[in-house]
Amino acid sequence: HVQLVESGGGSVQAGGSLRLSCAFSGYTSSEYCMTWWRQAPGNEREGVVGIDPDGSLTYATSVKGRFTISKDNAKNLLTLQMDSLKLEDTNTYYCAAVALHPSWYRAGRSSCLVGLQSRSFAYWGQGTQVTVS
Helix, strand or coil: CCCEEEEEEECCCCCCCCCEEEEECCCCCEEEEEEEEEEECCCCEEEEEEECCCEEECCCCCCCCCCCEEEECCCCCEEEECCCCHHCCEHHHHHHHEEECCCCHHHCCCHHHHHCCCHHEEEEEEEEEEEEE
């Protein structure tokens, strides 16, 4: 069965860096949209960055230029490198995945992070806390 397990959260001073990892298993990642989301208590879950099955990347404006996503298919690992962290980056971070048939993209959609809401993602990790002070 599909599993996503995040790690790497913690506390850091503003301007610092953290690297989050998401170990995935139970599926072939090349057929899935894989994403990072974040959520603070009382707030909506926010899409941070996504990798489409073809390798295309989409970043939220709030993190563009500071966060970098990468995927190692050999290690079944999704990584989020977070640099120049700001106070507002304090959140619980989740990795999430959903299988997307190629026909989803024929409708003119190019990014699963933009085209899907969080409730469309079938698989979620348990979350890891990031605190910036």
